[in-house]
Amino acid sequence: MYLTKSFIPILKNNPSEAKIKSHQLMLRVGMIKQSSAGIYSWLPLGFKVMKKIEQIVREEQNKIGVQEILMPTIQSSEIWKESGRYDDYGEEMLRIKDRQDREMLYGPTNEELVTDIFRASVKSYKSLPQLLYHIQWKFRDEVRPRFGIMRCREFYMKDAYSFDVSDEEAFFSYNKFFLSYLRTFKRLDLTAIPMAADTGPIGGNLSHEFIILADTGESKIFTDKEIFKVSSDNTKVEKKSLEDLRKKYEKFYAVTDEKFDKKEFENKVIEENRLITKGIEVGHIFYFGDKYSKPMGASVDLPGGRKDFVKMGSYGVGVSRLVGAIIEAKYDDKNEVMKWPISVAPYDVSIIPMINKNDNTALEKANNINDELIKNNIETIIDDTDENFSSKIKKMNLIGAPFQIIIGKQTQDDLVEFKETGQESKKLKLEEVIKIIKEEKVKN
């Protein structure tokens, strides 16, 4: 795609209202535009990245056998009164009256709604486990929305819910999501650490937050450095293998500040391994047993004729927030270089031809190279403006395609100047370039 045809409104300088680097870059390079306090529109560049993240999240949910549904954004207050959360939830819930004066709300979370769906259809233990997820817009009426899409009001989330016949089976479900989340974040080229966490307004007594390290994070974290060595590569979606994975992580102290205990930290972690830093929450999983199924009457028949309330958990990943989290992790704001992981990059390659007003040679070469790349399913953006080289590189470093191809007048037909964004360039044959990019894409 030609840059001049795309809707990528790039600003010359960082906008002064943005305090953290993801917010700066996203406004600077036209990924988002604020429409009102804490509410954003996603422009083509930001939209492309978010959609790719969404698709990876979806694929990893499907892989552990979760079925996709879609619940609406607007809910009736009735079910929230049944669970008892309607009064508890506080002002972050956006409460609405419709034209008939019925009390409605914009869903901040969906435990009630999914329990209502479950209880209407599932009556027997034979249909369990049931794992359902959806990816939908949610709303939390933050009193001080800030940091762009990192702490906004309308945001895009994947929420999954599990229904099981017993605690034991429910932990199996919980552990499936535990693994699935590690795999998801890995595909996004993020190192996320599961940490014991508070359950807050969701409830329950078992919960992990998945945190990536970042100076600008809002969560303070305390952990043993050794935890970064744990790998889930050989874990299978089987009870024992999943339990072992959780044990491997839980051997190490890793908590957010709500769970922090200085004495315990110092007892459990030797001094040189203590890491006190900040992080960004990108996922959160909860086990809360019958907290919702009991008040809402979601029970199933057990073998032998007894009935019992189903055991539930919920599992969230912030899809829109991950766009910002990846920027926080990857953006070199000093040098103004962004290199997206190829799995979610808006384009695989930027093509940068040096165009003089009266000479289209370089642009024609760019078009020919582009045709070859498209044949190989490589997505490109071509800077077809007649700006100078340094201005073009500057823009493309912000857009963040992980590779760049530079075409000068003297570019020979069979050799192109190729580089990883932010690195040194080298002269390569186009076939070699294609091979490098395809190999990189296959890894994800």
Place this chain on the structure above:
Amino acid sequence: MYLTKSFIPILKNNPSEAKIKSHQLMLRVGMIKQSSAGIYSWLPLGFKVMKKIEQIVREEQNKIGVQEILMPTIQSSEIWKESGRYDDYGEEMLRIKDRQDREMLYGPTNEELVTDIFRASVKSYKSLPQLLYHIQWKFRDEVRPRFGIMRCREFYMKDAYSFDVSDEEAFFSYNKFFLSYLRTFKRLDLTAIPMAADTGPIGGNLSHEFIILADTGESKIFTDKEIFKVSSDNTKVEKKSLEDLRKKYEKFYAVTDEKFDKKEFENKVIEENRLITKGIEVGHIFYFGDKYSKPMGASVDLPGGRKDFVKMGSYGVGVSRLVGAIIEAKYDDKNEVMKWPISVAPYDVSIIPMINKNDNTALEKANNINDELIKNNIETIIDDTDENFSSKIKKMNLIGAPFQIIIGKQTQDDLVEFKETGQESKKLKLEEVIKIIKEEKVKN
């Protein structure tokens, strides 16, 4: 996927509250579940169909060069006051106050928001045309929601917007969407007729509704039967070719009741060609010039230094509504047989093994066949219950995969009983079955 593992809650009988066949089938076969008046959750079966429709709509938008963005569901009232529609819109707009007592609303449409995005970034005629679309949930607070997802409150739509420098260029954009819509509906196996229509609260003076014929439709339509012979197959995305296409359609009388003029109808259409019937609106396109750009100050620099307000159009397709529209067009409710167009079918094939309690032979054969089909990218659902044959066929006829494979004990290894859903079966080799399905899939 095994039927017993899927979340497809099938009802024995039609629910009494459903008055039209799409609503009946969708509740009956667990595609949707009502969560409150006019608001539905989409269960896996309905969700799969809607997602496939969404993807076809998206691909056809991309083909004419529209760029995808995503605007939020909640908007500020400010921009609606700028355009003058805040007071006009009436009670169908869901008005909301946030915790700071700011006036917000759940977007019923997005002309204001997209104009605000445009005016912040685009300053010169050189960047035109700009064509932007998004696919997002919208809300209209219907006073009497009914007919399931056909006239509900929260619904999923594709909305596109065009920005041009002149009327002439704007008509070119309008005509691109005109063609794109015909192509979209064709891929959904629907015959949609573009009809001159009123512009309603969107405004402007040029508008077409795309209507499919259905007895349960809410639009009364008056047309010349000859219009069904018009084809867009050879139309190209070029000014002249697109103009010719519109002329070919506009030669024939075709209007909805708001535009109906008895005398004109009888003058223009010979008696045997007059068709007065009902239809369902599945798309609507509008040209409204500077209706929004003028009050909101969205202007661009023209060659020579003059400025002018951009000329805009908007283009909507009801993605969630199309699920119902396809059912209205395709469901044989007397015989309770649904056959989805393969382009949007939740599964390509139902596999129906005859299972006795103590004999797994047929299920094993089903699994082997399933493995072969999956290798060929054919999506299946296997009825792994031990119900009797007629009950299984009944269910699978409602689920509506366009093909069925029946496996009895006596099924020979190399011949399977294969049929189009609702038709007679024949014995075929599995390779032949795979060939038939693949050919059918390629057509779309």
